[in-house]
Amino acid sequence: MKISSYTLLICLLTLTLSSYGQEEEEQKIKPKRTDNFIRMDGIRLGVDITRPFQSTWIKGDRKGMEFSAEMELRPNIYPVAEAGWEKFSLDQDFVNYNSSGPYIRFGINYNLLSAATKEEKDILYLGFRYGISFAKQEVSSYKIDNYWGPITGSFPSQNYQSQWFELVFGLTGEIFKNFYLGWSLRGKFNVIQKDFDLPPAFFNPGYGKAENSMNFDFSYSMFYTLPFEFGRNKKEKKQ
Amino acid sequence: MEKQGNYSMRQFFSLIMLILAITACEETFNNPPRSEVVAQVEFSSGAENPTPFISVYGVGQDSIWISQVQTLEFNLPLSSLASTSLVVLFDSIADTLTIVHDNTINYESVESGFYYEYWIKNISHTFNRIDSLIVLDSAVTQTWNENIKLYITDLPADTDTE
Numbered sequence: 005m006k007i008s009s010y011t012l013l014i015c016l017l018t019l020t021l022s023s024y025g026q027e028e029e030e031q032k033i034k035p036k037r038t039d040n041f042i043r044m045d046g047i048r049l050g051v052d053i054t055r056p057f058q059s060t061w062i063k064g065d066r067k068g069m070e071f072s073a074e075m076e077l078r079p080n081i082y083p084v085a086e087a088g089w090e091k092f093s094l095d096q097d098f099v100n101y102n103s104s105g106p107y108i109r110f111g112i113n114y115n116l117l118s119a120a121t122k123e124e125k126d127i128l129y130l131g132f133r134y135g136i137s138f139a140k141q142e143v144s145s146y147k148i149d150n151y152w153g154p155i156t157g158s159f160p161s162q163n164y165q166s167q168w169f170e171l172v173f174g175l176t177g178e179i180f181k182n183f184y185l186g187w188s189l190r191g192k193f194n195v196i197q198k199d200f201d202l203p204p205a206f207f208n209p210g211y212g213k214a215e216n217s218m219n220f221d222f223s224y225s226m227f228y229t230l231p232f233e234f235g236r237n238k239k240e241k242k243q
Numbered sequence: 244m245e246k247q248g249n250y251s252m253r254q255f256f257s258l259i260m261l262i263l264a265i266t267a268c269e270e271t272f273n274n275p276p277r278s279e280v281v282a283q284v285e286f287s288s289g290a291e292n293p294t295p296f297i298s299v300y301g302v303g304q305d306s307i308w309i310s311q312v313q314t315l316e317f318n319l320p321l322s323s324l325a326s327t328s329l330v331v332l333f334d335s336i337a338d339t340l341t342i343v344h345d346n347t348i349n350y351e352s353v354e355s356g357f358y359y360e361y362w363i364k365n366i367s368h369t370f371n372r373i374d375s376l377i378v379l380d381s382a383v384t385q386t387w388n389e390n391i392k393l394y395i396t397d398l399p400a401d402t403d404t405e
Contacts, residue, residue, distance in 0.1 A: 094353055096272050098274070098275055098357075099353055149274070149275075149277075150320065151304070151308055152324075157348075202349075203353075
């Protein structure tokens with residue numbers, strides 16, 4: 005899993021740095037941004053289509069759903085809210101483990117791509133998120149093989165909370181009017197983790213393995229922009 | 244810029260599909276670790292003797308733990324109860340070891356599960372072949388190390404070891 009994570013990271017960085025590199029050269033010529041206008045009027049709503057299929061690349065049964073909302077509050081600055089729910093379960097010979105719960109993230113994206121006109125709505129961004137999850141875990145059964153006979157037992161459900169922050173790098177492109185596709189790479193850093201002696205918290209919804217101080221993740225989302233204009237934009241139009 | 248963005252996303256999507264195809268494999272899980280008492284054997288006379296054939300089974304158990312293994316070191320399984328009684332045969336001469344212990348359940352991982360570790364509080368034994376014993380390390384953990392040393396008497400000359 006680690007190997008595939010690093011492979012993914014390297015490949016995606018290679019893919020995107022080429023376009024970013026070109027942009028950087030342009031910025032050297034034009035150090036000051038000229039696209040000081042809001043290009044996305046309205047609120048962009050999104051759904052992460054990778055969340056239901058995480059079991060494909062993660063050990064155990066992990067699935068969930070995630071929705072997002074963002075708007076361009078200032079030119080190239082997009083406050084973002086993401087909310088979701090995830091469950092993780094592992095049912096094997098020795099342990100039957102279940103964890104689930106909701107999570108929410110708040111943060112901001114900063115667009116790196118300059119645009120000549122408002123029609124150029126693609127963004128390449130760096131972002132920051134702060135996430136909070138509320139989870140419940142349970143070891144409904146465990147088994148320890150022993151010469152004297154298997155030892156079985158269970159642990160009651162435990163409620164816990166965790167908090168983390170994320171550094172995000174991504175791209176969102178308009179496929180056709182108001183419809184977007186976008187991906188992001190995320191480095192997640194655990195900040196606060198409520199834990200237990202036995203069994204320790206294993207899975208944080210929205211974050212991943214609780215025992216890791218850092219997790220990598222990626223998302224691939226579909227978006228639709230609810231097209232309405234804000235007061236400030238109307239003023240801009242009048243000008 | 245729009246074309247470039249769409250092109251990158253197409254590349255990315257293809258890459259994801261490729262990685263998923265590569266990483267989609269059967270899940271495997273490791274067994275949880277085991278904590279066992281490691282026993283060493285030494286002849287109390289200090290004389291050179293042939294290495295004994297050792298068999299071990301638990302009192303009340305149908306299955307044999309070790310069967311006629313010629314060795315000077317072997318492991319003993321402890322139960323989840325407060326004491327464990329085992330019959331140890333040195334060259335077919337049986338002794339009973341009773342180990343009184345504390346048990347602690349430990350977590351290895353969600354993938355491997357749980358396991359027990361033990362703390363030896365007391366050991367008693369019969370004196371057919373075992374002359375005496377000492378506890379070298381009371382902690383019986385998943386990292387096996389010598390816990391007890393059994394001093395046994397020399398094999399009587401007329402004993403059939405087969």
